[in-house]
Amino acid sequence: MPHSTHADPGSHHPYLRAATAGVRHHTSSLTLAPLPAERPQIDAVHAHFAALHLLLDRLHADTHLPWPSAGQQLAAARTRLWQAATAVHDAYHLLPRPAEPGGVGEDCRPERLPEGPPFLTICQRHLAASHTARRTTSPSDLASPLRTHHSSCTR
Known part of the structure; x- marks a missing residue:
């Protein structure tokens, strides 16, 4: 059997293909009713x-020693993804809270849910992910604008 340089994407991350398909499905369904x-x-x-x-952090950790240039690009992607996650987190807090039938917002009744108010779950996830971002990225990299990508790809 000939050796292939391209591994099956599902072999190391079996759920990645399904997750990507799910995101594509939801993206296409959003265009139906804007x-x-x-x-x-x-x-x-x-x-x-x-x-x-977290996936990019793992890929970077596994890649940066054998292929430093590829690892550097993965680190840059990880940083930009963190910046995007931060912007999405901020947007979440700028959206109005849904009102209950009695006019009371979701954060006014935390005793109704065992895990606390729903608006805190995104903050807990963001805080957990921020530990990885702070461990792997300098504050100046987190604040830097997107740099241009230099690649050997031709189109």
Whole structure:
């Protein structure tokens, strides 16, 4: 059997293909009825970004020693993804909270849910992911604008 330089993407990360298909499906369903973003949608996008950030961190850790240039690009992608997750987290808090039938917002009744108010779950996820971002990225890199990408790709 000939040796292939391209591994099956599902062999190391079996759920990545399914997750990508799910994101594509939801993206295409959004175009059917253009509506403003709501907190549950933004929360789901943030969950994807946080998971992708951790995946890129792992890929960088496994790649940067054997292929430093590729590792550097993965580190840059991880940083930019963290910046995107932070912007999505901020957008979540700028969206209006859904009102209950009696006019009371979701954060006024934390005793109704055992895990606390729903608006805190995105913050808990963001805080957990921030530990990885702070461990692996300097503050100046986190604040820097996107640099241009230099690649050997030709189109």
